[in-house]
Amino acid sequence: MPQIDDKLAPIYEEVVRRNAGEPEFHQAVREVLESLGRVVAKRPDYLEDALIERICEPERQIIFRVPWTDDKGRVQINRGFRVQFSSAMGPYKGGLRFHPSVNVGIIKFLGFEQIFKNALTGLPIGGGKGGSDFDPKGRSDGEVMRFCQSFMTELYRHLGEYTDVPAGDIGVGAREIGYMFGQYKRLTNRYEAGVLTGKGLFYGGSLARKEATGYGNTYFTQAMLRTGGTDFDGKRVVVSGSGNVAIYTIEKVQEFGGKVIACSDSSGYIVDEAGIDLELLKEIKEVRRARISQYIRVKGEGNGAYFVKSGEGSIWDVACDVAMPSATQNELTGKDATRLIRNGVIAVGEGANMPCTPEAIRTFQQAGVKFGPGKAANAGGVATSALEMQQNASRDRWTFEQTESRLATIMRDIHDSCYTTAEEFGAPGDYVIGANIAGFIRVAEPMRAFGVI
Ligand code: NDP
Numbered sequence: 180m181p182q183i184d185d186k187l188a189p190i191y192e193e194v195v196r197r198n199a200g201e202p203e204f205h206q207a208v209r210e211v212l213e214s215l216g217r218v219v220a221k222r223p224d225y226l227e228d229a230l231i232e233r234i235c236e237p238e239r240q241i242i243f244r245v246p247w248t249d250d251k252g253r254v255q256i257n258r259g260f261r262v263q264f265s266s267a268m269g270p271y272k273g274g275l276r277f278h279p280s281v282n283v284g285i286i287k288f289l290g291f292e293q294i295f296k297n298a299l300t301g302l303p304i305g306g307g308k309g310g311s312d313f314d315p316k317g318r319s320d321g322e323v324m325r326f327c328q329s330f331m332t333e334l335y336r337h338l339g340e341y342t343d344v345p346a347g348d349i350g351v352g353a354r355e356i357g358y359m360f361g362q363y364k365r366l367t368n369r370y371e372a373g374v375l376t377g378k379g380l381f382y383g384g385s386l387a388r389k390e391a392t393g394y395g396n397t398y399f400t401q402a403m404l405r406t407g408g409t410d411f412d413g414k415r416v417v418v419s420g421s422g423n424v425a426i427y428t429i430e431k432v433q434e435f436g437g438k439v440i441a442c443s444d445s446s447g448y449i450v451d452e453a454g455i456d457l458e459l460l461k462e463i464k465e466v467r468r469a470r471i472s473q474y475i476r477v478k479g480e481g482n483g484a485y486f487v488k489s490g491e492g493s494i495w496d497v498a499c500d501v502a503m504p505s506a507t508q509n510e511l512t513g514k515d516a517t518r519l520i521r522n523g524v525i526a527v528g529e530g531a532n533m534p535c536t537p538e539a540i541r542t543f544q545q546a547g548v549k550f551g552p553g554k555a556a557n558a559g560g561v562a563t564s565a566l567e568m569q570q571n572a573s574r575d576r577w578t579f580e581q582t583e584s585r586l587a588t589i590m591r592d593i594h595d596s597c598y599t600t601a602e603e604f605g606a607p608g609d610y611v612i613g614a615n616i617a618g619f620i621r622v623a624e625p626m627r628a629f630g631v632i
Contacts (some may be wrong), residue, residue: 182215201284271307272350295618393427395559400528452483505530513538
């Protein structure tokens with residue numbers, strides 16, 4: 180098991196002590212500190228001025244009440260969060276998550292990862308994350324709108340195109356961004372397009388932003404496969420989730436000649452040995468907002484097409500060459516990893532944030548499976564958000580091809596920078612170490628230049 184270097188262990192202990200009851204945040208910090216031992220061995224100056232301790236402490240954390248009225252006229256209360264983690268590289272940047280599981284520890288883990296991810300893109304964006312324990316599932320458009328308006332009525336005072344620029348995440352798509360942008364515009368009396376990304380195409384959104392995280396992970400995973408002299412062509416691929424990231428991962432993998440045979444939601448998973456019918460999946464998830472079992476209901480069971488209810492099996496039981504977990508944190512365990520390896524998996528690209536447990540990552544790496552960590556592999560979403568900000572700032576609009584071509588270059592650069600950094604620090608092929616160290620160095624340098632702030 181990777182260990183934290185003796186010089187860094189007290190930092191981790193202090194993080195655990197000061198952030199009690201936030202296991203996901205501890206897990207994210209631990210993973211980065213495990214990599215940094217190699218850096219401080221070469222560059223002990225990074226231990227000065229509590230630089231690493233400062234990176235682990237958010238610059239600002241905002242927690243607020245979100246009251247709203249449901250369709251029956253009852254008042255509901257949710258809790259809103261925004262953790263502004265690091266502005267060393269630029270305005271805070273990171274999505275908003277609406278899901279009942281959201282708490283401050285989850286937002287902090289996501290915000291912490293976002294610092295290094297954003298630095299890896301090479302674009303001038305700091306790290307942040309936010310959200311609410313609001314559950315949009317089963318809520319009417321009117322309820323979602325009233326919630327979003329109330330949420331923004333507090334959050335707007337902390338945002339700005341040079342201050343903090345949120346985007347979507349789980350439970351926050353184009354509909355929610357539209358309601359929040361509308362309320363921001365109304366409250367501030369400013370058409371500040373660059374204050375939110377993931378906007379609709381008719382009011383300042385960027386072509387290819389919706390597709391960017393899934394496409395980006397596919398480009399990254401393709402680059403990993405190519406280091407082993409292979410590609411997606413003819414590979415069996417399993418993608419968990421069926422939201423924004425999963426759908427556009429499936430689209431790009433299919434374009435690259437891979438066959439996606441399974442995907443999921445929180446109610447279970449589907450297998451379609453003929454290859455997932457993407458148009459049908461989009462109709463069910465994006466248009467009808469229905470459960471994944473509807474896919475099999477429409478397609479008909481048999482001929483290798485079936486649905487497995489949540490709790491009665493795991494999507495990682497399905498044999499595949501490439502696994503792309505794209506639902507949520509800690510969804511792929513050590514046992515799942517062992518089963519995937521036994522069934523022949525050769526590469527794993529994390530579309531979600533921290534979907535593999537530390538044990539799963541170790542198991543993959545020990546077996547020589549190429550493993551792309553989320554903070555590198557799923558950085559295409561935030562990178563394209565930064566491209567959306569560029570278009571807003573210059574009052575310009577790029578074509579889909581222009582934007583996707585920038586995305587493809589960014590993802591290959593991220594891959595190469597993780598790969599060469601891992602080699603330079605004595606861990607060839609270890610993308611976790613490569614991503615953590617390359618991201619850290621990019622953030623540490625401006626922090627030192629700014630002095631103790
Ligand atoms: P969506 O809300 O569009 O989709 C999430 C999908 O994951 C749904 O199919 C959902 O199923 C499933 N899911 C969510 N929580 C759980 C759970 N606890 N157990 C099982 N399934 C679950 O979100 P995104 O696709 O945007 O995000 C997916 C992941 O990718 C997240 O980890 C997010 O942080 C990460 N990510 C997203 C980016 C983006 O640009 N959107 C950028 C970078 C990372 P159900 O509908 O049943 O809840």
